[in-house]
Amino acid sequence: MTTLAEPSVVPQHAAATATHCPYCALQCAMTLTPAAGRAVPVEVAPRDFPTNRGGLCKKGWTSAELLGGAGRLTAPLVRGADGRFTETGWDEALDLVARGIRRTRLEHGADAVGVFGGGGLTNEKAYLLGKFARIAVGTSRIDYNGRFCMSSAAAAGSRAFGLDRGLPFPVEDLDGASTILLLGTNVAETMPPFAGHLAGAQSAGGLIVVDPRRTPTARLAGDGAGLHVQPTPGSDLALLLGITHVVFAEGLVDEGYLAARTSGARGLRRSVAAWWPERTASVTGVPAATIRAVARRLASRPAGDAGTAGRPAGGTYILTGRGVEQHIDGTDTATAAINLALALGLPGTPGSGYGTLTGQGNGQGGREHGQKADQLPGYRKITDPAARAHLAAVWGVPEASIPGPGVPAVELLASLGRPGGVRTLLVHGSNLVVSAPNAASVRSGLGRLDLLVVCDFFLSETAALADVVLPVRQWAEEEGTMTSLEGRVIRRLRAVAAPDGVRDELQILAELARRLDAPSAWPDEPRAVFEELRLASEGGIADYSGIDYGLLDAGEAAHWPYPRGSTGTPRLFADRFAHPDGLARIVSVARHPHPEREAAAARLTLVTGRLLEHYQSGAQTRRVAELRDAQPVARITLHPATAEAHGIADGDPIELGNDRGRVRGLASLSTDIRPDTLFAPFHYPGDETANLVTSDAVDPVSSMPEFKTAAVTVRRIIVEAG
Amino acid sequence: MRPFRIVLVGYGPVGARFAEELLPGLRNGRIALTVVGAETADPYNRVLVAEHAVGAVGLDSMLIADPDALRDAGARVLTGVAARRVDRAARTVELADGERIGYDRLVLATGARANIPTLDGVDRPRRDAGTLERFGDRLIGADDPLPAGVTALRDLEDAARVREAVTAGARIVVLGAGVLGLEIALAAAHAGAQVCVVHHGPHPMPRNLDRGGGTVLGRALRRTGVSVIAHSRAEAIAFRDDADGRRRFDMLVTADGKQIRGDLLLLSCGVTARSELATLAGLRTAGGIVVDEGLASWTDPAVHAIGDCAHVVPRGTEPAAGGGLPGAPSGLIGPGWRQAEWLAAQLSEEAGAGAGASGADAVDAVMPPEREPVVMLKAEHVDVVAAGRVDAEPWDDPADGTAVAQWADPEHHRYVKMVTAEGRLTGFVSVGMPRTAAELTLLFERGDELPADRSLLLRFDGPDHDPAAAADAFAPATTVCWCNAVTVERIEASAACGAASVADVGRDTRAGTGCGGCKGRIAEVLARFAETGGAPSQVG
Structure with missing residues (x-):
């Protein structure tokens, strides 16, 4: 080479x-x-x-x-009586928004104002948005699109380890692994350079990819590099219970680790006793021999010693992604993956571990600093009196003035324009009508609002429905920090000036706070906001107090928790987990029949996901000519046998449908997908919006919607000319 | 209001699941549960007994429920004590120690015992009502006594006997070639014992497999070192005297005079429901305790039966011409668990609705009918899955719409038969094709239509299943760099324009500038391009 x-x-x-x-x-x-x-x-x-x-x-x-610049918004837009947008001045637009917030608050209470954030916002913006909602507006109704992303893994990680940091180790640690189990993640397309970190496991023959599709990532396990396991959609939890069963039944478990570092192992052993490989096979479609082989490979970890003949030298990692997490049992599925990792003694052991692969740019930091309905900055619980007192002191407000927990995203969106629900909504860094589940109902919810305010740099599909659109800076025009998937805080730097007429969201929030006569200080410069964030996070789980811009600009690899006076934490859990007793908690989980899949015998299951060329709702990438031209329309993947049964040929226009709606796209025939499964990318707007058919049923713990198991019918459509 | 009193007799895997499903009702005080279990061990997964018997699975990993969790929720859990009698009029259960426990609902989950075949040399006690009246204390909850060197394989004591033989590398004769017999035969052979399976049918698993599947399975068994003696009806066993003077099993004698010597005879001839308690209480029994589709006894709606002891028959069904009621307990754990869950939900609802006093108001709801079970041979080196009716042949007259597709490759121990009606599986057999078997299982359980080209399902197990593996790595449209979606064609175009190195190609096309995993492939494309003097790749 x-x-x-x-x-x-x-x-x-x-x-x-x-x-x-x-x-x-x-x-x-x-x-x-x-x-x-x-x-x-x-x-x-x-x-x-x-x-x-x-x-x-x-x-x-x-x-x-x-x-x-093409298509860039450069002045606030206000919808007039004729329904058309008119460009206005900033003062006029901000006055209008502040008046709307005040009116809604007066007539319906502060909780009738909602704030919807995003996992792409810098830490500074995410932090200030949470503070703005709670202190300037006084609403509890704030949540963000990370609910559609990381919430299941976050809930499972917090429950098991007492702390949720996507990767509790630096990414490069994966290089030394001889076995990596990837569950429901297609990194080769979604974060391609990551695939380089799989090379060690590939050359050791130990890359195991679990996915109903033979994705480019699954292909990395070909040619002797490992194994592709192709379960039927929605059966991941059963598969994990089955693998864990083999680990216990064949004595592959790390008994010393379980005894010293965990609680609840006894319940786990009993809860998997019923999942012998053949039973697991009958639920997942994965042969019993494969289940055994996976368990044995995962356990071939030599606990720190050097590799000897026939035994791999490196450790074992288990990594989960949205494919297993975006389900109504997503938290339990992530928990089952964690339990498997704990039974094998991986978390906190050098060279091994469990992690979840955060998706959005600041999906990690975005969930740490107060955008979540139930959290305050520093990954603190909003119901914790000590956390509230801390923030009240930092913000200089009475503790009682900080609202209690709000409602998670799907519930918030379902309440739009309903009695007792949200009537004025502010959206930041999110394109809801494309990315939220059951998109048609979200669209009609937005239509019922008294006031919809969207901050964006383009007229996204959601912005196009707004009453007021505020143009903001993007990435290379702004300063701030982001926290990567390995919990490392990094700097985003300004390379170009923003177009005239565009403002930073920090300035917008500060201006609105002033217009709302909000208490507390409202810095509008990133550095100043970060200094406040440091204080706000101090002593919390995600403690940033020891980090400053100077340190980051000097290139320090700053992994949180990074308390003042420390040097940060690249690797977590080496000695203890973050629960008070220092132990990891094993929560036994059980599989329940999937209501939609079981009820829909003989129908097909749609899974959604991402393409190499596009990011999230495509609001940005669909505007890049090279990316758009490569993937201009939604292509729905189906197996040739399934296509044949429905009279569909490659390239035909097709329509998927169920009770929630219909989505269109062009058929793409491939034997890479199971015959019972369809795949649609979720990046496209209009009638190609895959989320028109996904379900807004949610996980009871994380409130993650069911994106990945929608029962649908498929048919070929005749496109009318003209 | 006093809680709804439920007494559960039997604390095996099905009883344990039932009790666990009652936890919410126990915790909120609506339900008072007493569990009576004859075994002292915590409930364990009997499905794993064969693996346990060969030492592959420890008891710890078989335990399936936690009685302490039940006790914490307020249940009374009695183990190591048998129920002796049911007084239906008084609604009480009498235990072996004389205690009487009152119930609103009695749930029998007493399971099944190994069937002991008629063999000269083995006594079989009668268990009719009269005998039970006289000897009930000895017979209820007890297994039939077997001579030394003869065992069934049902509980932990049986497993211990088998393990001793396996550890000693003994000769084990397995009588019966059903699923359980084959599972222990294969596991024991794998663990180092010498195993011989004796059965009277033409091929193993005759209840589940057709001739083709059975024949291929028989060959696969022999290949793994298990000898199989078919067409042999066992008639008697002969004994020898050990050095310590104990009489023990010496040989199995078949009707045609074969003498099959061994150290242990393992009887695997099916199971019989443990229904003595019900028989004695005057409840109707047949293949088990006869219950309706609401799992209530035909005789007494305050008594339920679930699992291996329950024979579900719609109320009022007439006996078949042969005399017995149709059907039988399935003998499988899946249906037992579903019954446990369903009944627990029903009784919880009733308790929550404030019933409690009168158990006579039976719930009207009926359990959804079970699909025909899928039978899987649990073994590591032989893969057999079957379901439904599989005796139809491809050339049969398809008057009833049944169609058959078949693949047979006995030389390589592979066989698949798919029996369909209107495109949906009504039965299938798969031997030696694990991925195909797993897919057929899903299709059967869901009732999904098969692809018109049935051979698609066979290809899952083929080496060509991954089309990429066979695809031309240098085809123009083949993607080389996934990070940047760069094809062979594009790299060749770059080379044609003068790119000579991987770095050159990277600058020109971005190939190799993502994860870097394709740099070797780019070098190959370049080398090949140089070799062929720039001939386009599609010419060939």
Whole structure:
């Protein structure tokens, strides 16, 4: 293999800016160099960094295209009596929003004002948004799109370990593993440079990918690099119980670890006794022999000693993604993965571990600083009196003025315009009508509002429905911090000036707070907001108090918790877990029949997911010509046998339907998918919005909606001419 | 209001599941539960007894329920004590120690015992009502006594006997070639014992497999070192005297005079419901305790039966021409668990609705009918799954709409038969095709339609299942760099324009600039391009 110099080395000069990609949680490092006189003001070059090691995917390479201006909003838009948008001045727009908030608050109470945030916002924005909702508006009704993303894994991690940090170890630790089990994650498309960290496990023959589709990630396990396990959708929990059964039954469990570091192992052993491999096979479609093989491979970890003949040298990691988490039993499924990891003695053991792969750019930081309905900054519980007292002191407000817990995203959205529900909604960094489940009902909810305010840099599908649209800065135009999937706080730096007429969300929030006569201080500069965030998080689970911009700019690898005076925590759980007794809690979980799948015999199951070329709702990537041209329309993958049974040929326009709605796309025939499964990307708007058919039933613990198991029918459609 | 009193007799896997499902009612005080279990061990998963018997699974990993959790929720859990008598008029259960426990509902989950075949040399006690009246204390909850060197395989004591033989590398004769017999035969052979299976049918698993599947299975068994003696009806056993003077099993003698010597005879001839308590209480029994689709006794709606002791028959069903009621307990754990869950939900609802006093108001609801069970041979090196009726052959007259598709490759121990009606599976057999078997199982359980091309299902187990493996790695449209979606064609175009190195290609196409995992492949494409002098890849 050739190992020549990276093609990416770009001479660093004074005007070059070292920053990170705007998209996923891998936060690949890149350098932006001014490109004078071009439509796109900077040139992107990858930069060496532990997560991406000098690599970028197609999305990263083309990310600067969006700085070029086409379609960019540069003035506030206000919908007039005629239903059309008119550009207005900032004061006028902000006055209008503040008046609307005041009116709703007066007539219906503060909880009739809702705030919906996003996992792409910087830590500073996420923090200030939570503070704004609770202190300036006084509402408890704040939640964010991370509810659709990380909430199941977060709930499971907090329950088991007392702390939720996606990867409790640096990404490079994966390089030394000889076995990696990937459950429901397609990293080769969603965060491609991550795949480089799987190479060690591949060469040891130990990459195990569990997915109903043979994704590009599953292909990485081909050719002797490991194993692709292809269960029927919605059966992940049973599969994990079955693997854990074998681990116990065959004595592969790390008894010493269970005794010393966990509680609840006895219940776990009993709860998996009923999941012998053949029974598991009959539920999952995965042969019993495969289940045994996976269990044995996972347990072949040599607990720290050097590899000897026939035994791999590295450890074992278990990583989960949205495929197993976005279910009504997502928390229990993530818990089952954690329980398996605990039975094998992986978490906190050098060279081994469990982790969840955070999706959105700041999906990690976004869930730590107060955007969640039940949390205050620092990953504190909003019901904890000590946490409330701490924040009251930092904010200089009476503790009683901080509202209690609100409601999670799906419930918040379901209440839009309903009696007792939200009547004025502020949306930041989220394109709800594409990304929320049961999208048609969300769309009609937005239509019932008295006032919808959307902050965005483009007229996204959600912004297009707003009463007021406020244009904000994007990625390379702003400063701040992001927290990557490994809990590392990194700097986002300004490389270009924002277009005239665009404002930072921090300024918008501060301006609105002033107009609402809010108590407390409202800094509008990122550095000042971060300084306040440090104080707010101090002593919490996600403690940032020891981190400052200077430290980050100097290149420090700052993994939280990073209390003042410490040097941060790259690896968690080495000595103890974060529960008061220091033990990991094993919560036994059981599988229950899936209401929709069981009721819908003989129908097909739709799973949704992402494409290499697009990110989230596609609000950004569909505006990049190179990405849009590569994947211009929604293509729905189905097995040739399924297609044949429905009279569908490759490329035919087809429609999927169920009680919630219908979604259209072009048929893409592939034997990479199970015959009982369909796949649709969720990046597309209009009648291609996959979420028109997904269910808004939620997980009882995390309130994660059921994105991944929608029973649908499929038919070929005749597109009318004209 | 006093709580709804439920007495559960039998604390095996089905009883344990039933009790566990009552936990919410126990915790809120609506239900008072007494559990009476004859065994002293915590409830364990009997499905794993064969693996336990060969030492592959420890008892710890078989335990399936936690009696302490029940006790914490307020249940009274009595183990190591048998129920002796039911007084239906007084609604009490009398225990072996004389205690009487009152109930509003009695749930019998007494399970089944191993069937002891008629063999010269083995006594079989009668269990009719008259005998039970006289000797009930000795017969209820007790297994039939067997001579030394002869065992069934049902409980932990049986398992211990088998384990001793396996550990000693003994010769084990298994009588019966049903699923359980084959499972222990394979597990014991794998663990080092010498195993011979004797059965009277033409092929193993005759109740589940057709001739083709059975024949392929028989060959697969022999390949794994289990000898199989078919067409042999066992008639007698002969004994020898050990050095210590004890008489013990020496050989099995078949009707045609074969003498099969061994150290242990393992009887695997099916099971019989433990219904003595019901018989004695005057409840109707047949293949088990006769209950309706609401799992209530035909005779007394305050008594329920679930699991292996329950024979579910719609009320009023006439006996078949042969005399007995149709059907029988399934003998499988899945249906037993579903009955436990369903009945617990029914009784919880009743208790919550404030019944409590009168158990006579039987719930009208009926349990959804069971699908025909899927039978899987639990073994590591032989893969057999079957379900439904499989005796139809491809060339039969399809008057009833039944169609059969079949694949037989006995040389490689592979066989699949799919029996369908209107495209949906009504039965199937799969031997030696694990992935196919798993898919057929899902299709059977869901009632989904099969693909018109049935051979699709066979290909899951083929080496060509991954089309990528067989695909041309240098085809123009093959993706080389996934991170940047760069194809062979694009790299060749880059090479044609002068890119000579992986780095050059990266600068031009971004291939290899993501995770870097494809740099080797890019070098291959370049090398091949140079070799062929720039000939386009599709020419060949």
